[in-house]
Amino acid sequence: MANIRKPIRVIQYGMGPIGCAAVRAMLTRKQLELVAAVDIDPQKIGRDVAEVAAAQRRLGIAVLPTLADALKQTSADVVLHTTGSFLDSVTPQLTEILGMGLDVVSSTEELSYPWADHAQYADAIQRAALQAGKTALGTGVNPGFLMDTLPLALTALCLEVERISVARVIDAARRRLPFQAKIGVGMTREQFEAEVSSGRMGHVGLRESTAMLCESFGHSVDSVRESIEPVLAEADMQSGGTTVSRGRVIGVHQTLAAVCAGTEFVSCTFHAALEAVDEADHIEIAGQPPLRIDLHGTNGDIATVAILVNAIERVVAAAPGLKTMRDLPPVFRW
Amino acid sequence: MANIRKPIRVIQYGMGPIGCAAVRAMLTRKQLELVAAVDIDPQKIGRDVAEVAAAQRRLGIAVLPTLADALKQTSADVVLHTTGSFLDSVTPQLTEILGMGLDVVSSTEELSYPWADHAQYADAIQRAALQAGKTALGTGVNPGFLMDTLPLALTALCLEVERISVARVIDAARRRLPFQAKIGVGMTREQFEAEVSSGRMGHVGLRESTAMLCESFGHSVDSVRESIEPVLAEADMQSGGTTVSRGRVIGVHQTLAAVCAGTEFVSCTFHAALEAVDEADHIEIAGQPPLRIDLHGTNGDIATVAILVNAIERVVAAAPGLKTMRDLPPVFRW
Numbered sequence: 276m277a278n279i280r281k282p283i284r285v286i287q288y289g290m291g292p293i294g295c296a297a298v299r300a301m302l303t304r305k306q307l308e309l310v311a312a313v314d315i316d317p318q319k320i321g322r323d324v325a326e327v328a329a330a331q332r333r334l335g336i337a338v339l340p341t342l343a344d345a346l347k348q349t350s351a352d353v354v355l356h357t358t359g360s361f362l363d364s365v366t367p368q369l370t371e372i373l374g375m376g377l378d379v380v381s382s383t384e385e386l387s388y389p390w391a392d393h394a395q396y397a398d399a400i401q402r403a404a405l406q407a408g409k410t411a412l413g414t415g416v417n418p419g420f421l422m423d424t425l426p427l428a429l430t431a432l433c434l435e436v437e438r439i440s441v442a443r444v445i446d447a448a449r450r451r452l453p454f455q456a457k458i459g460v461g462m463t464r465e466q467f468e469a470e471v472s473s474g475r476m477g478h479v480g481l482r483e484s485t486a487m488l489c490e491s492f493g494h495s496v497d498s499v500r501e502s503i504e505p506v507l508a509e510a511d512m513q514s515g516g517t518t519v520s521r522g523r524v525i526g527v528h529q530t531l532a533a534v535c536a537g538t539e540f541v542s543c544t545f546h547a548a549l550e551a552v553d554e555a556d557h558i559e560i561a562g563q564p565p566l567r568i569d570l571h572g573t574n575g576d577i578a579t580v581a582i583l584v585n586a587i588e589r590v591v592a593a594a595p596g597l598k599t600m601r602d603l604p605p606v607f608r609w
Numbered sequence: 610m611a612n613i614r615k616p617i618r619v620i621q622y623g624m625g626p627i628g629c630a631a632v633r634a635m636l637t638r639k640q641l642e643l644v645a646a647v648d649i650d651p652q653k654i655g656r657d658v659a660e661v662a663a664a665q666r667r668l669g670i671a672v673l674p675t676l677a678d679a680l681k682q683t684s685a686d687v688v689l690h691t692t693g694s695f696l697d698s699v700t701p702q703l704t705e706i707l708g709m710g711l712d713v714v715s716s717t718e719e720l721s722y723p724w725a726d727h728a729q730y731a732d733a734i735q736r737a738a739l740q741a742g743k744t745a746l747g748t749g750v751n752p753g754f755l756m757d758t759l760p761l762a763l764t765a766l767c768l769e770v771e772r773i774s775v776a777r778v779i780d781a782a783r784r785r786l787p788f789q790a791k792i793g794v795g796m797t798r799e800q801f802e803a804e805v806s807s808g809r810m811g812h813v814g815l816r817e818s819t820a821m822l823c824e825s826f827g828h829s830v831d832s833v834r835e836s837i838e839p840v841l842a843e844a845d846m847q848s849g850g851t852t853v854s855r856g857r858v859i860g861v862h863q864t865l866a867a868v869c870a871g872t873e874f875v876s877c878t879f880h881a882a883l884e885a886v887d888e889a890d891h892i893e894i895a896g897q898p899p900l901r902i903d904l905h906g907t908n909g910d911i912a913t914v915a916i917l918v919n920a921i922e923r924v925v926a927a928a929p930g931l932k933t934m935r936d937l938p939p940v941f942r943w
Contacts, residue, residue, distance in 0.1 A: 432915050562942075571900070605761055608764040
């Protein structure tokens with residue numbers, strides 16, 4: 276009897292592509308019970324959650340417009356939150372979730388290590404979590420793992436760490452169209468640069484990952500050097516049924532370096548483009564001993580959905596507060 | 610003022626090569642204060658700890674024969690324990706340490722995940738830890754990280770895990786002579802096989818690593834297939850100033866596969882030989898998505914010493930009990 280644990284009761288908050296994939300994944304896990312789903316899209320409200328998520332079976336649960344509506348119908352332990360990247364828009368959702376007495380695992384990139392650039396939101400979420408006695412975690416593949424948690428964990432093997440470099444190369448041709456749109460595929464250089472200027476172009480998370488690494492080693496970040504450049508087609512290319520003309524954008528090349536005490540301590544490169552060669556992640560730690568790590572297979576939405584769903588049990592078991600992946604025992608496929 | 614933490618007071622227990630290297634490492638860390646060292650070797654007792662460890666400066670602390678002697682002279686928080694690989698001989702030391710009110714980080718390979726093969730020792734250590742309100746951890750590069758914690762942490766990115774394979778290749782020519790002796794360098798095939806038969810040959814830890822992986826995924830291990838084979842010199846070879854003749858042993862090739870529910874779920878290969886090519890660690894996870902990871906630079910005693918010293922602060926902060934690396938937040942270079 277002692278071995279029979281009740282499943283963890285989960286509410287899915289956000290029924291976009293990642294939320295729907297998370298629903299499909301959770302339906303295969305005995306330890307998790309999906310009890311409700313929330314989305315503001317009128318096209319989804321009222322429809323069966325499994326149908327919206329394109330899952331195999333009907334659940335008999337309709338997508339509801341608010342968390343309060345969901346909690347009128349069911350009790351729950353934790354929310355899997357996948358509605359946006361930025362804390363200015365999602366903080367009210369996160370504090371609402373915590374205030375209703377639920378733990379939360381969120382895909383919000385800025386939540387992965389929010390203190391460096393978003394201390395006021397971090398404080399608000401921390402307060403709400405402690406007041407409710409609940410836990411909040413922001414995680415994902417990147418930020419959340421490849422450029423922060425994993426390099427940090429590898430330094431367990433180092434007596435000294437002088438510099439950390441991480442490079443992520445993604446072949447965008449193998450990713451879904453919204454991802455391609457996000458990295459500017461098909462734009463002119465001018466359109467791309469206008470997006471960069473308005474802050475709407477570029478991968479979200481490099482700031483958070485580098486801040487976690489620097490601060491973990493006791494280094495304060497003096498300055499940050501960031502660049503976001505378009506990758507341009509050298510010849511006409513096919514993508515998703517349409518042609519990208521020579522000279523148009525096929526992706527983004529983004530770098531961020533954090534300077535601590537006068538030297539570049541962390542540098543991250545994010546390169547995502549159609550037909551990028553050598554799709555892989557590379558981590559180099561200059562130190563004693565020097566380490567080099569190459570990973571293959573981490574790309575795509577599968578890994579993002581996996582780490583969100585896999586984190587649920589660690590978050591439910593964690594002490595109250597706003598946590599990062601650095602604070603929790605290793606998340607793994609339960 | 611709130612930021613000024615007192616250093617953690619550490620006793621080094623065991624002044625062999627790893628213990629001495631740990632002493633040198635700890636002397637460079639502001640967060641750690643080495644307050645005593647213990648060893649049973651009459652050649653070391655009474656001598657200055659720093660001199661025995663070949664550290665640059667004198668400490669004014671003599672090596673003492675017992676932990677009780679050390680605690681008559683000083684208070685401490687934690688013991689770094691590096692006296693042996695096997696729980697049958699070190700369990701009394703570990704329960705003594707815990708009974709004296711100290712946390713302990715140990716290099717004992719069998720402690721890294723002791724429940725599968727050594728439940729009675731694990732229970733005794735767990736009881737002693739809980740009774741004292743203190744924490745015990747067994748860690749190291751392997752076991753402790755490369756074949757257990759790291760593959761487990763990588764499965765965070767997986768929706769499904771079908772099989773895990775880890776291979777570690779070490780060029781023994783770059784390791785110290787005691788390591789070469791341990792893997793049989795210079796022996797005849799017959800001598801090597803006699804050592805295998807008597808249980809004195811082979812890397813300790815594959816059982817522990819595979820057990821941690823299998824049990825983390827809820828799989829019980831039906832059976833284990835293990836082989837320990839000599840690697841033989843194809844021609845006369847130079848090593849450490851002496852010649853190894855053609856046909857003599859230059860290293861070990863060891864494999865262990867754990868079968869769960871009729872299929873091989875985990876397989877580990879440990880290959881350590883003079884002039885082994887492609888020194889590296891390889892992790893393959895068959896699953897959704899499939900992952901492949903190659904690491905370079907993890908070999909040598911530096912990494913072993915690093916993970917032991919780096920683990921100290923996590924262990925001091927941990928809840929009481931016998932813990933494994935799976936239970937603690939990621940160890941990193943503090």
